[in-house]
Amino acid sequence: MIRRTLLLGLAPLLLVAQSKPVILLLGPPGAGKSTQAEALKRRLRIPVVSVSDVLKREIDAKSPEGKSLRAAIESGQLLRADLVNDMMERRLYEADTNGGFILDGYPLTQSQAGFLDRTLLARGFPPPRVVVLEISDDAALARTKSRGRADDKAGLTPGRLAEYRKEEAFLKGHYKKQLVNVDATPDAKSVEAAIQKALGY
Numbered sequence: 001m002i003r004r005t006l007l008l009g010l011a012p013l014l015l016v017a018q019s020k021p022v023i024l025l026l027g028p029p030g031a032g033k034s035t036q037a038e039a040l041k042r043r044l045r046i047p048v049v050s051v052s053d054v055l056k057r058e059i060d061a062k063s064p065e066g067k068s069l070r071a072a073i074e075s076g077q078l079l080r081a082d083l084v085n086d087m088m089e090r091r092l093y094e095a096d097t098n099g100g101f102i103l104d105g106y107p108l109t110q111s112q113a114g115f116l117d118r119t120l121l122a123r124g125f126p127p128p129r130v131v132v133l134e135i136s137d138d139a140a141l142a143r144t145k146s147r148g149r150a151d152d153k154a155g156l157t158p159g160r161l162a163e164y165r166k167e168e169a170f171l172k173g174h175y176k177k178q179l180v181n182v183d184a185t186p187d188a189k190s191v192e193a194a195i196q197k198a199l200g201y
Contacts, residue, residue, distance in 0.1 A: 021046065021100040022125050023199070024107075026171055027133030028164050029156045030143030031184045032191060036133065037104040039192045044201060047096050051084070051105035054091050085115045092119055103128070109167055113174050130175040131195055132168075133184035137161055 023040060025033040037048045058066035065083060072079055088106055091097070107113040120127065135143075137158070144156040172179060180198040184191055 019099070020125055021201075022103070022120060022128040023101075024103045024128040024130045024175070025133065026130060026168060027135060027184060028137075028140045028161055028168070030140035031133035031135045032188060033104050033133060035188050036131070036191060036195060037102045039188075040102050040195070040201075043196070044100070044102075046100040046102060048102045048104055049088070049091055049097065049106070051088070051108075054087050055079075055084075058087055081109070081111050085112060088112075089115070089119050092123065100125070107171065108164075110170050110174070113171060127178050128175070129199055130171075130179045131198065132172065132179060132181045133191070134181050135184045137165075139185060 021044060023044075025037055027033050034050070037050070040046075041048050055069055059070050060066070065087060068083060069079065084106075092101070103116075107116050117127075140161060141156055141158070182191060182194045182198055186194075
C-alpha cells in the first residue's frame with residue numbers, strides 16, 4: 001500500500017517530466033549535435049534552442065546586446081557570460097518552449113550550467129536529459145576540417161578541443177544522474193536510432 005501510494009504521488013511529477021522534455025546535447029564540434037537536434041525536433045515536435053541561432057538573432061535585430069556581441073566577435077574577444085546567459089534566458093521564456101526544448105551548444109561552462117539549472121527550476125521544467133555524443137579527438141578534428149562550414153573558419157585546433165574537453169568533463173560530472181552516452185562515430189541515422197533507444201522516445 002505504501003509503495004502504491006508513493007507511486008501515485010509521483011505520477012504527476014513523472015507526467016510533467018514526460019510532457020515537458022528538456023534534452024541537452026553534449027559533444028565537441030564535429031560530433032553531429034545539430035544534426036541530431038533536428039532529428040529530435042522532428043520526432044518530439046519541440047524546438048531546438050541553439051546558442052548560435054540566439055546570437056545571430058540578437059545581432060540581426062541590432063539590439064544593444066547584439067551590437068555588443070558583434071563588436072566582441074569581430075574583435076575576437078570572448079563573449080561575456082552574463083550577456084549569453086541573459087539572451088538564453090529570454091529565449092527559454094518564449095512561448096514555443098513551454099512544452100519542452102532541445103539545447104544545442106549550451107551550457108558550455110560551469111557558470112552556464114548553474115544558470116540553466118536555476119532557469120529550468122523557475123520555469124517548472126524537470127532536470128535535462130543529457131546525451132553525450134562520444135567521438136575521439138582525431139575524428140572531431142577530421143570532421144570539422146572536411147566539412148569547411150562558415151562557422152568553422154577559425155578551425156577546430158587541438159588547443160581549442162582540449163579546452164572543450166575540460167568543460168565537458170565538468171558537465172559530465174554535473175549531469176551524471178541524467179546522462180546517457182551515445183557513440184557518434186557511425187552514420188547519422190544509426191546515431192539517431194541509438195539516441196531514441198537511450199532516451200526511450
